[in-house]
Amino acid sequence: MIxxxxxxxxVEGNKILKGINLEVKAGETHAIMGPNGSGKSTLAQVLAGxxxxxxxxxxxxxLGKDLLEMDVDERACEGVFLAFQYPVELPGxxxxxxxxxxxNAQRKYHGKPEIDAMEFMELIGDKIKLLNLKESLLKRPVxxxxxxxxxxxxxxxxxxxxxPKLALLDETDSGLxxxxxxxVANGVNAMRNDDNATIVVTHYQRLLxxxxxxxVHVLVDGKVINSGDKNLALELEEKGYDKIIEExxx
Amino acid sequence: xxxxxxxxxxxxxxxSLEDKIKDLRVKAFEDFSKVGIPNRKQEYxxxxxxxxxxxxDLNYNDSTSDINEEYDLILYNGKxxxxxxxxxTGTVSEGILNGDxxxxxxxxxxxxxxxxxxxxxxxxCYIDLEExxxxxxxxxxxxxxxxxxxxxxxxxxINAGKNSNTTIFEEFRVTGKGTNFINSVMNVxxxxxxxxxxxxxxxxxxxxxxxxxxxxxQRKDSNFVSHNFSIGKKFARRDYHIELAEMxxxxxxxxxxxxxxxxxxxxxxxxxxxxxxxTSNEHxxxxxxxxxxxxxxxxxxxxxxxxxxxxxxxxxxxxLSDDAIIHTKPELEIYADDVKCTxxxxxxxxxxxxxxxxxxxxLDTDGARRLLMRAYVGEIIEKISDDxxxxxxxxxxxxxxxxxxx
Numbered sequence: 001m002i003x004x005x006x007x008x009x010x011v012e013g014n015k016i017l018k019g020i021n022l023e024v025k026a027g028e029t030h031a032i033m034g035p036n037g038s039g040k041s042t043l044a045q046v047l048a049g050x051x052x053x054x055x056x057x058x059x060x061x062x063l064g065k066d067l068l069e070m071d072v073d074e075r076a077c078e079g080v081f082l083a084f085q086y087p088v089e090l091p092g093x094x095x096x097x098x099x100x101x102x103x104n105a106q107r108k109y110h111g112k113p114e115i116d117a118m119e120f121m122e123l124i125g126d127k128i129k130l131l132n133l134k135e136s137l138l139k140r141p142v143x144x145x146x147x148x149x150x151x152x153x154x155x156x157x158x159x160x161x162x163x164p165k166l167a168l169l170d171e172t173d174s175g176l177x178x179x180x181x182x183x184v185a186n187g188v189n190a191m192r193n194d195d196n197a198t199i200v201v202t203h204y205q206r207l208l209x210x211x212x213x214x215x216v217h218v219l220v221d222g223k224v225i226n227s228g229d230k231n232l233a234l235e236l237e238e239k240g241y242d243k244i245i246e247e248x249x250x
Numbered sequence: 251x252x253x254x255x256x257x258x259x260x261x262x263x264x265x266s267l268e269d270k271i272k273d274l275r276v277k278a279f280e281d282f283s284k285v286g287i288p289n290r291k292q293e294y295x296x297x298x299x300x301x302x303x304x305x306x307d308l309n310y311n312d313s314t315s316d317i318n319e320e321y322d323l324i325l326y327n328g329k330x331x332x333x334x335x336x337x338x339t340g341t342v343s344e345g346i347l348n349g350d351x352x353x354x355x356x357x358x359x360x361x362x363x364x365x366x367x368x369x370x371x372x373x374x375c376y377i378d379l380e381e382x383x384x385x386x387x388x389x390x391x392x393x394x395x396x397x398x399x400x401x402x403x404x405x406x407x408i409n410a411g412k413n414s415n416t417t418i419f420e421e422f423r424v425t426g427k428g429t430n431f432i433n434s435v436m437n438v439x440x441x442x443x444x445x446x447x448x449x450x451x452x453x454x455x456x457x458x459x460x461x462x463x464x465x466x467x468q469r470k471d472s473n474f475v476s477h478n479f480s481i482g483k484k485f486a487r488r489d490y491h492i493e494l495a496e497m498x499x500x501x502x503x504x505x506x507x508x509x510x511x512x513x514x515x516x517x518x519x520x521x522x523x524x525x526x527x528x529t530s531n532e533h534x535x536x537x538x539x540x541x542x543x544x545x546x547x548x549x550x551x552x553x554x555x556x557x558x559x560x561x562x563x564x565x566x567x568x569x570l571s572d573d574a575i576i577h578t579k580p581e582l583e584i585y586a587d588d589v590k591c592t593x594x595x596x597x598x599x600x601x602x603x604x605x606x607x608x609x610x611x612x613l614d615t616d617g618a619r620r621l622l623m624r625a626y627v628g629e630i631i632e633k634i635s636d637d638x639x640x641x642x643x644x645x646x647x648x649x650x651x652x653x654x655x656x
Contacts, residue, residue: 048610076612088607092625101621102611109612141625158611 007058018222027194034219044170048082077109079165083155090142127160148175173207185210205237278368281358307399321390328404342374367435374405381411395428410444440472458483470496482509487516494528505534509542510652516545523556538574539652549581563593570654
């Protein structure tokens, strides 16, 4: 689905990613783990199309197309979804209106008509239950006055409505208590199928008990230093990043 | 000086018309002539130079034509051509003669454009809303100039009787290919316990020069709520002069202004807190694109008797281009000691983080922008209490949003 080769990224002259190689196939879930400042959130942002980053080297192929040539909104319409680490508050923008606008923008891109109002209400009714979100949040401005957990659940709720092909979950577990973590993970798991893929960016192994990855990659100082299956995450949790970094250097 | 001469000639021609308030008009024109058209050396006109009008050749235009649209009252070039209002109405001169209008509206004020409008107050109209009545009135204030060098002086006087409750929607529409100079005045008298909500929407042809003045005088416990949706053009200015003349009066001034290209829009508002326990709440928001210039000057004057005044003023501006300019200035003059006055002004751009978030969900740049602007203007539009008008305004305003670089 996505093939990243030798990706180098800078921001304001600072080298953040120093040659990332990663391939994710349809139906797979990959976890990117790493200490703070390793570049894992940058990777998620770059894939989503954030314009503050300079890509100095490398390629990203997504569903046979050059991802780096696409604008942010084009990527979203082609099925790339970033669940934000810090969801943005949009005062005055009604949550339902926002979702409908996003869904219709994507439908328009694919040459489909706008969604029927009844059909839309049914769709969000189904998805909101999946994420155990209060219906009152639909009427409120996007993320404004939401608790940390509600913001994160709202991200996954948007993902459930938009049904992306490639989901990038950027530290979705941060700020979640254990119950909310379970709800969010259940939501993500319910969406997994053979045609889509998920990249989970996280600092802690905890989330991976619920969203079980097929592959785990350890990112340190802008490079993947180790890759393995889910057991690598457990090993990391047990030994800590320093030990794994030492072993990798040896 | 060509304009002053043209105005004088034009004024002299009106003396042959059959109105019965010529003495008042002659006096008003004299008052105007003493001062003439101001220039930007005067503080009040610092950022909006009315001398642009001096280049125009101005002839009084009171031509009319039939308009068949769903309004209760239609003024065509200042003249009433339809009146379906279910209360007492008439021309200004009729109102003065039968005593429904107080002659003091013709008293000279510092504002030369008020005097000029009075000098041409041949037609105009007044609406007398009786005590305890309820009304919902739709007004079309239409100016149509097909030829160049035409001047129109619309005037509306509203007298809201004690404890009356009224909503007025006024569309100020300017059409025609000619250069339009419009000098409009609205006088509003809000008696004890009366409520008046006034929504005004501008829809201007490109060659519009409009100087508008709205005067409101409020009695005890009265309430005036104004929603002003104004659009910049060659030269557009709307001033509010509010007198909270007795205790317990409240006014809300809400406004949205848009300008793009090389348009000019100006609002000067003055709220006179004259007696105790009055409140005022002002919230104006602008969106500017291209090389537009906007001015917001909000004056709050708290008189020595106006203890327990509560005045809030807020002006926010969204600039869509690097070349757009906003001059925003609060002006607080406070002579009482037990008062609460707050003011704030902001100038900003669309939030990059919000834009990225929206685009990351699939909205294109234009769609994301519009969504954010919709939220921005929604805060003002939502203050309209009449459901029908509020819903209509949302669609109209969204369609008029500036595009950015243009």
